[in-house]
Amino acid sequence: MEILKDIKATITFIVLATRYILHIFFGEMYVMAVDFEWNRFKLDYNKTYNDDMDEFSRYKVFRKNMARVEEHNERYKQGLVTWTIGINKFSDLTEEEYQEAVAAEKLKVEGEIQARTKHRMHEFNGNAPASMDWRQFGAVTQVRRQTCDRKCGCCWAMAAVGAIESQYAILYNRRVLLSPQELIDCSTHYKNRGCSGGSAKEAFKYIINNGLGSEFSYPYNAKNGTCYRNKPVAKLIDYVLVPNDEKHLIDAVGTVGPVVVSLNVQFMKGYTSGILKCPKKIPPNNHEVLMVGYGEENGVPYWLLKNSWGEKWGENGYMKIERSDGSTQCGILNPSYPSYPVIE
Incomplete structure (x- = not known):
């Protein structure tokens, strides 16, 4: 039981430390916006995960997909493409996982x-x-x-x-x-x-x-x-x-x-x-x-x-x-x- 507690504590530390690093590199307002969209995404599509580490790995994928959405839709505003993309039930999947x-x-x-x-x-x-x-x-x-x-x-x-x-x-x-x-x-x-x-x-x-x-x-x-x-x-x-x-x-x-x-x-x-x-x-x-x-x-x-x-x-x-x-x-x-x- 003590070993299990240590593992959970380590996972929690990694998650919190990584989020702190994200705040430093991307800015607090941006991370807050991503967190808001992430929580809404989980609610809208009834997403649940195995544990904190699994959820955080999905969160990182979601963040990359959200950045891709913003980049693509900026090109749409400039008239460079004719369609928009956004958040949907596939947004916590990598391209390879989506194909699978x-x-x-x-x-x-x-x-x-x-x-x-x-x-x-x-x-x-x-x-x-x-x-x-x-x-x-x-x-x-x-x-x-x-x-x-x-x-x-x-x-x-x-x-x-x-x-x-x-x-x-x-x-x-x-x-x-x-x-x-x-x-x-x-x-x-x-x-x-x-x-x-x-x-x-x-x-x-x-x-x-x-x-x-x-x-x-x-x-x-x-x-x-x-x-x-x-x-x-x-x-x-x-x-x-x-x-x-x-x-x-x-x-x-x-x-x-x-x-x-x-x-x-x-x-x-x-x-x-x-x-x-x-x-x-x-x-x-x-x-x-x-x-x-x-x-x-x-x-x-x-x-x-x-x-x-x-x-x-x-x-x-x-x-x-x-x-x-x-x-x-x-x-x-x-x-x-x-x-x-x-x-x-």
């Missing part, structure tokens, strides 16, 4: 190039409006939250049910909330892997054969479970692939409805608002979201995306990504083929 936290977002994309020649493709009709936001038509259901801190990589399931819910609203003026948990638990025979990743297209195949129950009857719990089925409230007869180019994607979103797309999350960590611009070279896609619109803001064209990280992330759960010629647009135009469901 979303690594569960493993997409099943093997064989999709071959599938293009074997499956129904979107037929271009050329009637898409100059801009679109399906939220304005009441065709987009609420933003869901995967709870990434529990590492349930079910973006594919949430994007799939969101697309189907939108089609019921557009075609039948009917509001349904469907069960992503049923897809997590029951579509493993369709090459999906529950919380370890999957594909909205494989989810569509499951629903074509089995239908899908409501979220009320099969609620989300952010982990793999035993499959059980209730009476389906939604049925599909097919799904459609969209050629991965801007012209066809605008046409599909503008004339049919929201479309499931994949991208890479590397540059989404601190996003809070504006139009995100990704570099031309990015890692493979590892996340699926619902594209609910497109438009232009201050001369910059964008895609409007509904994410599944909760309403506290981004613009109330949404984000804009720049769509420009010669860019992969954060992976959206990579060869993973956007898709949308055809409901019964």
